[in-house]
Amino acid sequence: DTAVSQTPKYLVTQMGNDKSIKCEQNLGHDTMYWYKQDSKKFLKIMFSYNNKELIINETVPNRFSPKSPDKAHLNLHINSLELGDSAVYFCASSLPRGSGNYEQYFGPGTRLTVT
Amino acid sequence: QKEVEQNSGPLSVPEGAIASLNCTYSDRGSQSFFWYRQYSGKSPELIMSIYSNGDKEDGRFTAQLNKASQYVSLLIRDSQPSDSATYLCAVNMWNTGFQKLVFGTGTRLLVSP
Numbered sequence: 001d002t003a004v005s006q007t008p009k010y011l012v013t014q015m016g017n018d019k020s021i022k023c024e025q026n027l028g029h030d031t032m033y034w035y036k037q038d039s040k041k042f043l044k045i046m047f048s049y050n051n052k053e054l055i056i057n058e059t060v061p062n063r064f065s066p067k068s069p070d071k072a073h074l075n076l077h078i079n080s081l082e083l084g085d086s087a088v089y090f091c092a093s094s095l096p097r098g099s100g101n102y103e104q105y106f107g108p109g110t111r112l113t114v115t
Numbered sequence: 116q117k118e119v120e121q122n123s124g125p126l127s128v129p130e131g132a133i134a135s136l137n138c139t140y141s142d143r144g145s146q147s148f149f150w151y152r153q154y155s156g157k158s159p160e161l162i163m164s165i166y167s168n169g170d171k172e173d174g175r176f177t178a179q180l181n182k183a184s185q186y187v188s189l190l191i192r193d194s195q196p197s198d199s200a201t202y203l204c205a206v207n208m209w210n211t212g213f214q215k216l217v218f219g220t221g222t223r224l225l226v227s228p
Contacts, residue, residue: 031213033216041201041220042218042220043159044218045215048213050213055213056213058215090159102147102164102207103149103164104161104205106151106158106159106160107158108157108158
């Protein structure tokens with residue numbers, strides 16, 4: 001199936017730990033994103049990569065470090081996890097600016113719970 | 116002023132009625148607008164995109180855009196209980212030459228049988 005996939009789906013961990021979330025898309029898109037949806041369901045962009053290059057960094061704490069090994073993959077590593085990091089993290093992808101199509105497609109999400 | 120504003124609801128409509136969801140945005144330069152549906156515990160699903168002023172219809176859904184008023188809406192005709200979800204309005208805003216989607220807080224729609 002063509003889609004955006006994420007692993008793991010659920011992540012429960014303790015404060016101070018380091019964890020990673022992985023994202024892969026097989027839609028042939030060049031641009032990928034990480035979003036955070038908090039407990040009030042507000043969805044906010046964190047990072048965007050275009051063909052492995054970081055293009056948007058929305059003043060996210062530097063404990064969050066995205067990495068894009070190739071344009072089909074975008075991972076998110078979080079150091080020293082805090083209670084406030086508990087949220088659902090969504091990966092998304094889209095065609096690049098020159099395509100004229102700006103639709104973004106979302107992965108299933110990773111629910112992170114920090115205890 | 117929030118960048119994208121929606122009434123949080125819930126908006127309650129009976130089955131078969133028309134549901135009307137509204138959204139306003141602050142950036143006059145925005146050119147692309149999207150409606151996503153999100154069921155509880157699921158990811159946002161794109162249901163409509165609109166780029167030009169006027170109406171765009173797709174099945175039971177009609178998106179309406181008025182750039183002069185900075186207003187975009189979604190009409191759902193013949194509403195079904197399965198339409199009960201949160202509807203997120205998203206507006207494309209440019210950031211140093213690249214797009215970012217800014218979302219509203221969503222309107223919760225409840226369709227009663």
